[in-house]
Amino acid sequence: MPTSQSEIESMINHDIKIAQELAVSSKQVNATIALLDEGATVPFISRYRKEVTGSLDEVQVAAIRDRVQQLRDLDKRREAILKSLTDMGKLTPELEAKINAAETMVLLEDIYLPYRPKRKTRATAAREKGLQPLADVLLEQKNFDTELEAGKYIDEEKGVKNIEEALAGARDIIAEYISEHAETRAKMRELFTEKGTFQSKVADGKEVEGIKYKDYFDWTEPVKSAPSHRILAMRRGEKEEILWLDIKPTEEEAIDLLEREFVKGRNGASSQVGLAISDGYKRLLKPSMETEIRLLTKKKADEEAIRVFAENARQLLLGAPLGQKRMMAIDPGFRTGCKLVVLDEQGQLLENTAIYPHTGAGQAKEAEKTVQHLFERYKIEAIAIGNGTAGRETEVFVRNLNLPGAVIVMVNESGASIYSASDVAREEFPDKDITVRGAVSIGRRLMDPLAELVKIDPKSIGVGQYQHDVDQNKLQTSLDDTVISCVNAVGVELNTASKQILAYVSGLGPQLAQNIVEYRNQNGAFKRRDQLKKVARLGDKAYEQAAGFLRIRGAENPLDTSAVHPERYALVEQMAKDMNCKVQDLMHDDKLRKSIPLQRYISETVGLPTLNDIMAELAKPGRDPREQFEAFSFTDGVNGINDLKVGMKLPGIVTNITAFGAFVDIGVHQDGLVHLSQITNRFIKDPNEVLKVHQKVEVTVTEVDANRKRISLSMKENEKREAPVAAKPRDNRPAQKPFNQRPANKPAPEPEMDMMSKLAALKNKFK
Numbered sequence: 001m002p003t004s005q006s007e008i009e010s011m012i013n014h015d016i017k018i019a020q021e022l023a024v025s026s027k028q029v030n031a032t033i034a035l036l037d038e039g040a041t042v043p044f045i046s047r048y049r050k051e052v053t054g055s056l057d058e059v060q061v062a063a064i065r066d067r068v069q070q071l072r073d074l075d076k077r078r079e080a081i082l083k084s085l086t087d088m089g090k091l092t093p094e095l096e097a098k099i100n101a102a103e104t105m106v107l108l109e110d111i112y113l114p115y116r117p118k119r120k121t122r123a124t125a126a127r128e129k130g131l132q133p134l135a136d137v138l139l140e141q142k143n144f145d146t147e148l149e150a151g152k153y154i155d156e157e158k159g160v161k162n163i164e165e166a167l168a169g170a171r172d173i174i175a176e177y178i179s180e181h182a183e184t185r186a187k188m189r190e191l192f193t194e195k196g197t198f199q200s201k202v203a204d205g206k207e208v209e210g211i212k213y214k215d216y217f218d219w220t221e222p223v224k225s226a227p228s229h230r231i232l233a234m235r236r237g238e239k240e241e242i243l244w245l246d247i248k249p250t251e252e253e254a255i256d257l258l259e260r261e262f263v264k265g266r267n268g269a270s271s272q273v274g275l276a277i278s279d280g281y282k283r284l285l286k287p288s289m290e291t292e293i294r295l296l297t298k299k300k301a302d303e304e305a306i307r308v309f310a311e312n313a314r315q316l317l318l319g320a321p322l323g324q325k326r327m328m329a330i331d332p333g334f335r336t337g338c339k340l341v342v343l344d345e346q347g348q349l350l351e352n353t354a355i356y357p358h359t360g361a362g363q364a365k366e367a368e369k370t371v372q373h374l375f376e377r378y379k380i381e382a383i384a385i386g387n388g389t390a391g392r393e394t395e396v397f398v399r400n401l402n403l404p405g406a407v408i409v410m411v412n413e414s415g416a417s418i419y420s421a422s423d424v425a426r427e428e429f430p431d432k433d434i435t436v437r438g439a440v441s442i443g444r445r446l447m448d449p450l451a452e453l454v455k456i457d458p459k460s461i462g463v464g465q466y467q468h469d470v471d472q473n474k475l476q477t478s479l480d481d482t483v484i485s486c487v488n489a490v491g492v493e494l495n496t497a498s499k500q501i502l503a504y505v506s507g508l509g510p511q512l513a514q515n516i517v518e519y520r521n522q523n524g525a526f527k528r529r530d531q532l533k534k535v536a537r538l539g540d541k542a543y544e545q546a547a548g549f550l551r552i553r554g555a556e557n558p559l560d561t562s563a564v565h566p567e568r569y570a571l572v573e574q575m576a577k578d579m580n581c582k583v584q585d586l587m588h589d590d591k592l593r594k595s596i597p598l599q600r601y602i603s604e605t606v607g608l609p610t611l612n613d614i615m616a617e618l619a620k621p622g623r624d625p626r627e628q629f630e631a632f633s634f635t636d637g638v639n640g641i642n643d644l645k646v647g648m649k650l651p652g653i654v655t656n657i658t659a660f661g662a663f664v665d666i667g668v669h670q671d672g673l674v675h676l677s678q679i680t681n682r683f684i685k686d687p688n689e690v691l692k693v694h695q696k697v698e699v700t701v702t703e704v705d706a707n708r709k710r711i712s713l714s715m716k717e718n719e720k721r722e723a724p725v726a727a728k729p730r731d732n733r734p735a736q737k738p739f740n741q742r743p744a745n746k747p748a749p750e751p752e753m754d755m756m757s758k759l760a761a762l763k764n765k766f767k
Helices: 005-022 026-037 042-048 058-088 093-101 105-115 122-128 132-140 146-151 163-179 182-195 211-216 228-239 251-262 268-317 361-377 391-399 416-420 423-428 434-447 449-453 472-490 510-523 529-534 540-549 566-578 583-588 590-594 608-619 755-764
Strands: 197-202 218-222 243-248 327-331 338-343 349-355 382-386 407-411 649-658 661-665 672-675 696-705 710-714
Touching: 005 026, 005 058, 026 042, 026 058, 042 058, 042 472, 042 540, 058 093, 058 105, 093 105, 105 182, 122 132, 122 163, 132 146, 132 163, 132 268, 146 163, 146 268, 163 182, 163 251, 163 268, 182 251, 182 268, 197 211, 197 228, 211 218, 211 228, 228 243, 228 268, 243 268, 251 268, 268 449, 268 472, 268 649, 327 361, 327 434, 338 361, 338 434, 349 361, 349 434, 361 391, 382 391, 382 434, 391 407, 407 434, 416 423, 416 434, 423 434, 434 449, 449 472, 529 540, 540 566, 566 583, 566 608, 583 590, 583 608, 590 608, 672 696
Parallel strands: 327 382, 382 407, 672 710
Antiparallel strands: 197 218, 197 243, 327 338, 338 349, 649 661, 649 696, 661 672, 696 710
16 A cells, blocks of 8 residues: 555556546546455456446456556656666756656656666767767757867877777767667657568578478568567567568668758768768667567567467356266277266266277277166266367267267367376376376366366467467466456355365465365365355455355355355345345245335445345346357268368367467367458458357368368358259258358347457557
């Protein structure tokens, strides 16, 4: 919290600035910052402190959190610079005003650059030789004899032997002055950004080794329009020493800009300034600007790649759960066989074995008997099959068994091998092979994708682009935000949750999650939320933050099954008392709830937003916000890339979304690419406008390159309708509507912009 008057003034200024940027009131911003400084989490603030913040949503709260941290970091750097200049005796009122007015870190560093302690340069050497006055007079560019003036500075003791050495030293001083001039750097930065180009070429002798970068062997693209994925691809190629990469405007444009700024006439002094400009640009300013633009474009590319990754991860984490079912899960394989596990409704391992349906008729027959026996013995309700090697073949094998009532689902197994070799898996199954652990993960992620995927590093779950090339700290922060948002939006069942998912609950963390699990193991299931206060080190603050996001199925207090916060239990109980009924009656009787006069219960701390949330929660206590699970199957007979033919229309599932398109699993062990231009007939900038990870789609095969394992797909509806054909005699069955069919004149519904997209849009306002 701020203590000094200057800190208080700074905080007030931050409130006003952020409020303007986000188009909210400074009162809302101030209240949100105060809650954040007290340790409140983003999910808690947006869900349970609506009256305090004026109903700011999760995205706005996160944006305020990030922006105030940026401004505080800027203040710290400003303070350090002012102290440094004061210690050097160079701080003037005019310079102090400039520093205090700087609104970005870049501008702040530009102002400080001429004064920053630096190693010895050609300019500092020239100053030591007493050539600063000559540089100053040359910069004035009055009409005088430059050689005569330079002759005054010849001093062999100082190392100035002749006129040319004097002029050269003066030019070095001028070159450094120009390269460190704040306003000039700002204009040059803009030139590099607006008129600069990326120029990549293949390094000598790397043509064969770097064939995957062939598109960039001789590539030029404007800096301002280069997309994230191409920037990161060129940088990766440069890092691998396959590509040579340069970033610059034309030299003529840069020199022209500098001459307009600094050349004031057409005399001898102006000629010397012109020479200094040319040298200073090539030797100092261009390398400096190129480094800056590299950093700026890398930051922008990172932000876009991280945004895409976080969006995909969010959609994957919030995939529709099948729910608690008796499960058979299979990790498929050919020669090594298929690892099969049986799980109970809570995902606990009951039995594991191996079957060999693809290694000969005898083995296949034995595999059939094993599957049928386990299916009947454990009354299996669903079968999950990994989509890796032998996945489609195993699916066909299982479907041909005609197991009654079983839901058979292909499950994306990306990251299952990461989990199976992790400390988490070893701790849970210390005596099981990693293949068994992988099969368990496949089954559990069908039951509840969120609960299982939080155990895996999000970078390993097969979504996003260039995630290993971006700023890893920013990526981790973004992914943590995404997982926390998802976990708290869904809520967590306190008595069955793993410590991994509990760690993401608002106000907890790994240690408290571990303590909760240990308390549960020692004392049995929680019967009431307030028992959490008995958990070691779980104090009032953590309880306040976490309680509303934790559910207890079958709890003694029915409100413990809901998202109603314990701090509002007394309010709900008063409502029930006023209505002459029990809380359970309010939860089961819609008419009773609607007859409650909400205005009566408004107070200083409780307003209509909270009351409306309570009513919605009483109507559907603990409702899972995720979509309902829908079974899906690929086209029979299309199991490998060689089965594909151009023109085929196939069902598929979106597995990954990038800036340039979407990858779709069509059941052939190789995802196909739907390029951005092939997603819809109308123009879109971002695939996320119409697609989500795990979305079911229908695609048309447009190109197949089996050798390079590349499949091109299209989702665009046919522009030309085929001529009508003679109608076939109708049978008595109702027409079957394809799962993604919609009227031709009705566009695909656009999914609501998710948290990370909104947050990225808000952050753009800060730049």
